[in-house]
Amino acid sequence: MPYGAGERAAVELNRTSGLDGGADLGGHMFATIKNYFAHLLEVPEAVSPARYRSLRRLMTVLMVAVSVTPLLLLSAISHVQYMRTLERELESPVYALARKSQAALELYLGERVSTVSFLAHAYTFKDLLDERTLNRVFLALKSEYQGFVDMGLVDADGQQVGYVGPYKLKGVDYAGKPWLRDTEIKGRYLSNAILGYRGYPHLVVAVHRLEENGVSWTLRVATDTLRIQQVVSTVGPEHDTDVFLVDTEGVLQTDSNLFGKALEKLPMDLPPASHETVVRRITDPKGRQLMVASCTLAGTDFMLLAVKPTEDAIRPWLALRTELLLVLCGGIALIFMVSNLLMQQLINRLQASDERRVAVFAQMEHNQKLSSIGRLAAGVAHEVNNPLAVIYEKAGLAQDLLSMGKVCGDGKDKERLCALLEGIESTVERARGITHRLLGFARRMEANRQALHIEEVISETLGFLEREAKNRGVKLEAELPPNLPEIVSDRGQLQQVFLNIVGNALDALAGGEGSTQTPQGEERFVKIRCQSQNGQMLVSVQDNGKGMSPEVLRHIFEPFYSTKKDKGTGLGMFITYGIVRKLGGEIHVQSEEGRGSTISITLPLTPPDVAVEV
Structure with a gap:
């Protein structure tokens, strides 16, 4: 529509x-x-193991696909060519056998028919009617050609008037027999395999002759079908190949190894008749796959069949194909393993490179923060130093006036004022020391290095914190060997480092005032160990406090990062890290939530000449 x-x-x-x-x-x-x-494939901001596992799987799959796909395509093409070649190779022997058997049987049967025809035309009816002549001719024929069984002379009325052979067939009436009628019409006749009066399969070769005097007669010779099978066997068929003859009705003319004896019905349909040899694949009623080469024999109603079971024919080739398939699978497995190993190495290196890149960026960011806080510290120190200088000068002037007696007052007040002024000067000196350190950090000033015993510095530091630890119910322990070597370092800065670290350890154990045990029933402690190893001094501070999470560990050395909420400035570990690095050392932190922390410091016995960037 x-x-x-x-x-x-x-x-x-x-x-x-x-x-x-x-x-x-x-x-x-x-x-x-x-x-x-x-x-x-993008460059990550943070290293994620899951991402690299996915990338490794993807790269492995891609590499295997790129490597295996051409191999599979080549294998598929080779398999197609292999199957075509295999089919030709399987058909070729059967085809050749059928052709050779066809030629041999056509020669054999043609020779027999020609020989009988020659005898019929070499002798007259009268000659062969003589029993001695007929017997002599048959014996000569049998001596030259094997397979002939008997010979009979049939007159125009169909009576067998002469016979030579092992049977008593003289006088048999063949009048009206189809073979006799065909012989009289065609002049020559080759019958199918029949039992006849003999009771075993045989072929009949008959030649009709009409003499010049009008006498009509037929020479009839029987030949054994076993001789035909012997002719086929001389061609050389393989043990698993069956060669036999059938007639147009599908009746076996010779014995078959696969389908039975002569004169039995062939249990499958006949291929189309053709004088040219044609190879086909056929399935018999038993379900067997057969390769059948067929052709007709010239001048006969026979069809030659050469049959070979496909399973037997293809078994060696299938074994070869199985071996090739195993080689292919082994090659694919090898490609997969090598690809997986290569990708694992490549991705591991990529992951390590990304980790180094992230670490470098983190260090750069950390250094940037250090630089910013350094500039801030320099500004603060500069601004604080000015009023401190004024306070110090004014306090000194007041003290000078008191000592010169220019200020009135009794002796006790004078002494008290002097003590207060000295306290002011001492406090100002302390403040100036702090600002000097801030300026030293900001300007990368050289530390005041001197030879010292680190165990003395640790003991002095613990003395400052002993009362605080006792009030918090924490036991301070120190394992300080007496024979430790001297180191060259800054005493004041080392004291500040240990004060910060031990102070943080005491804070981690906070909340247990009045109790000397942790919630798990363990004794609260802060333990300091010191030892010399490989030209370095190793100091570790261990506590069994609440510990730190991985997130806190990542930011522990960043400025203004604190877990103490309003009680901390977030500069303690930041300054500690800067001092340790400036003294040429390393600092590392190990911690687990609920189990405590351990801070390890490594200091050189002799610091490097070049200042270490922090």
Whole structure:
């Protein structure tokens, strides 16, 4: 039915929409795959093991696919060519056997028919009617050609008037027999396998002759079918190949190894008759796959069949194909293993490179923060130093005036004022020391290095914190061997480092005032160990406090980062890290929530000449 204009427009719109929808879907899938690849291949801000596992799997799959796909394509093409060649190789022996058997049987049967025809035309009816002549001719024939069984002379009335052979067949009436009628019409006749009066399968070769005097007669010779099988066997069929003859009705003319004895019915359909040899694949009633080469014999109603079971023929080739398949599977497995190992090494190196990159960026960010806090410290120190200088000068002037007696007052007040002024000067000196350190940090000033015993510095530091630890119910322990070597370092800065670390350890054990045990029933302690190893001094501070999470550990050395809420400035560990690095050492923290922390410091016995950047 024709469409109207509106209907055609609607159909066109639907078709266009369908195409656009398909294009959009394909574009969306492509964009999704592209984004997935881009996500896996982008440089990460943080190192994620799951990402690298996914990337390794993807790269392994891609490498295996790129390596195996050509191999599979080549294998598929080779398999197709192999099967074609295999089919030709399987058909070739059967085809050749059928051709050779056809030639041999045509020669054999043609020779027998020609010989009988020659005898019929070499002798007259009267000659062969003589029993001695007939017997002499048959014996000569049998001595020259094997397979002949007997010979008979049949007159025009169909009576066998002469016979030579092992049977009593003289006088047998063949009048009206089909073979006799065909012989009289065609002049020559080759029968199918029959039992006849002899009781075993045989062929009949008959030649009809009409003499000049009008005498009509037929020479009849029987030949054994076993001789035909012997002729076929001389061609050399393989042990698993069956060669036999059948007639147009499908009746076996010779014995068959697969289908039975002569004169039995062939249990399958005959191939189309053709004088040319044709090879076909046929399935018999038992379900066997057979390769059948067929051809007809010239001048006969026989069809030659050469049959070979496909399973037997293809077994050696299948064994070879199985071996090739195993080689292919082994090659694919080897490609997969090598690809997996290579990708694992490559991705591990990529992950290590990304980890180093992230660490470098973190160090750069940390250094930037240090630089910022250094500039801030320099400004604060500069601004604080000015009023401190004024306070110090004014306090000194007041003390000078008191000592000169220019200020009135009794002796006790004077002494008290002097003591207060000395306290002011001492406090100012302490404040100036702090600002000096701030300026030293900001300007990378050289530390005041001197030879010292680190165990003395640790003991002095613990003395400052002993009362605080006792009030908090924490036991301070120190394992300080007496024979530790001297180190060259800054005493004041080392004291500040140990004060910060031990102070943080006491804070981690806070909340247990009045109790000397942790919630797990363990004794609260802060333990300091010190030992010399490989030209370095190793100091560790261990506590069994609440510990730190991995998130806290990542930020522990950052300025203004604190877990003490309003009680801390977040500069303690930051300054500690800067001092240790400036003294040429290293500091590391190990911690587990609920089990405590251990801070390890490594200091050189002799610091490097070049200042270490922090």
